[in-house]
Amino acid sequence: MRKTKILYVEDEPNLGQIVYDSLILKGFDTIWETDGAKVMSKFNDFTPDVCVLDIMLPNVDGYQLCEHIRNKYPTIPIIFLTAKTETPDLVKGFEAGGTDYIRKPFSIEELLVRIQNQINMHGLSENSSRTQEKRIKPDKIKLSTYNYYPKRYELVTPSKTINLSNREGELLKLLTETGSKVVERKDILLNVWGDDSYFNSRTLDVYIKKLRNYFKEDSNIEIQTLRGKGYLFLVK
Template sequence: MKKVKILYVEDEPFLAKIVKESLESRNYEVQLLSDGRNVMDVFAKWQPDVCVLDVMLPFRDGFELGTAIRKRSPTIPILFVTAKNETEDVLKGFAAGGNDYIRKPFSMDELLVRITNLLLLSGNSEGEKTTDVTEMTLGDFVFSPEKLTLSHQKNPPIQLSYREAQILELLCQHRNGTLERKHLLLSVWGDDSFFNSRNLDVYIRKLRTYLAADEKISIITLKGVGYRFMVEG
C-alpha cells in the first residue's frame, strides 16, 4: 500500500524532529523543511498528499505558502500550525487556503486525528487518489467539487474555496432532504465547537449568495436541526 506523503514545514528543530519521527513510526512518509525558501519546488517535485505548515517561518510564512500551494492544487489538505490564539490569525489561515489549524503546544494524538480527518474528507485516507463525481447539475448551475467551480448558464463561473465546496457537496448529497448541522460540522471541521459553528454560518451565507441566481434553489435553515437543500426540477 502506498504511504501517505506529508510535507511538513517547521523551523523549531526539536519539535520538528519529534513530529517527523512520530509520523514516520505510523507509516507516513514525511518531507521536512525548516523554512519557506524551497517549499514550492519540493511541493511540485514530491507531490505530497497533505501539507502541515507552521505559520511563523523564515523567508516565506505559512500563510503565503498556503496561498501558493492552494493555487497549485485546489484540493490538497492544508493544516496550519500556529502559536497564536487570536481569532484574526485563524481566519487569515482559512483565507490563505487552510482546511484546519492546530495550536502549539499540541499532542501527537491531536495532530494525527486532524491529519486523518483531512485525508478522509479529501478521499485520500489510504494515500490513493479518488475520482468521485466530477460534476453535479443544480438547476441552472453546474457544480464541480473537483475543480471547485460553480458555473451558471448566464453568469461567469464562481471559483469556490475548498471549504465552500466541501459544504456544498454535503448539501448536494442530502438534496431535498435534511442535513444535520452537527453532522456537517463534524464532517468538515472535525468538531462542532462554537467557533466552527460561526464559521459555518458565514459559509452558508456565501453559498446562498452564489446560488441566488436560480430561484429554484434554496438552503433552508431548520432551527435547532440543520439545513434542507431544496433544488426544484
C-alpha cells in the same frame, strides 16, 4: 504498500525535529522544510498527500503558502499549526484554503489524529468511505442556472466561474447530495471539519454566508436555515 506523504513546514528547530521524527516513526513518508519560500519547489519531486504548515514562517508565511498550494493543488488537505488564537486569524487560515488547524502547544497524539482524519475525509485511505464516494462522484451537478463540478471544486454561475476552496466544495457537496432533505448541522461539522466545536460551528456560519453569496445570481436557489436542526438546499 504506498506510504502517505506528509509535507511539514516549521521553522522552530526543536519542535520541527520532534514532529518530523514522530511522523517518520509512525510510517509517514515525510519531508520537513523550514523556509516558506522554498516549499513549492519540493512539489516537483514530492507531491504530498497532506500538508502541515506553521503560520509564522520566514519569507513566505503560512497563509501565503497555503494560497500558493491551493492554487496548484485544489483538493490537498492543509493543516495549520498556529499560536494565533483570535477568531479572525483562524478564519483567515480557512479562507486561504486550510482544511484544519491545531493550536500550539499541541501533542503529537492530537496531530496524528488530525492527520488521519484528513486522510479519511479526503479519500486517501483505500479503506475509507471517502474513497468510495470519490469513485462515484459525478462530473457535474446541475443547480438551476448553475453547474457545480465537484471533482475540481468549480462552481459555474451565469456570469463567471468560482474556484471553491476544499472546505467550500465539501460543504456544497453535502448540501446538494441529499436532495430535499435537511442536512443536520452536527453532521456537517463532523464530516467537513472533523469535530463540532464551538469555533467550527461559528466558522460554518461564515461558510454558509459565502455559499449564499455565490448563488445570489439565481433567486431559484436557496439555502434555508432550520434553527436547531441544520440546513436545506432548495432549487425551485
